[in-house]
Amino acid sequence: MRFHTRKWVKPEDLNPNSTLFGGRLLAWIDEEVALYAIIQLETPRVVTKHMSEINFRSSAKQGDIIEIGIDVVKFGTTSLTLMCEVRNMMTRETIITIDVITMVGVDENGKPRAHGKTKVEYVSDRLNKKD
Incomplete structure (x- = not known):
């Protein structure tokens, strides 16, 4: 698992129980996987x-720092x-796991658009490409 992003839990991220609001965490995850998919698929349109x-x-409480990790399962x-x-x-505890998140290039x-990708590309792979 590659951990790409860290977030600091602030007062505006809390629910009435004074722990991290699940909806805020899901928004952070959705944004992070969208950015990851945009870069991997090399398209600005991903849903x-x-x-x-x-x-x-x-959970997490105010002042905690969380990390969001992503792994590729497959390319369609x-x-x-x-x-x-x-x-x-x-706390070193896992807050949430999501086994399958499907992002589609459009x-x-x-409308879905074929991307032609078959494997994860890193910055070094793209820098070494011969065009």
Whole structure:
């Protein structure tokens, strides 16, 4: 699992129980996987097609720092399937796991668009490409 982003839990991120609001965490995850898919598929148009069961295992409180981790499960013709884990850096506990997140590249009309990708590319791979 590659952990790409850290977030600091601030007062505006809390629910009435004074723990991290689940909706805020899901928004952070959705944004992070969208950015990851945009970079991997090399298209500015990506939509969230599916998220599997969301399993909240622990929480975070104000001042905690969380990390969002993403791994690629597979490349489809128009999609990229990912998995996600979020962990609390202060308690070392996993906060949430999502086994399947499907992101789809779309054209200007919102229709799925083939991307031609088959594997994860890193910055070094792209810098070494011969065009």
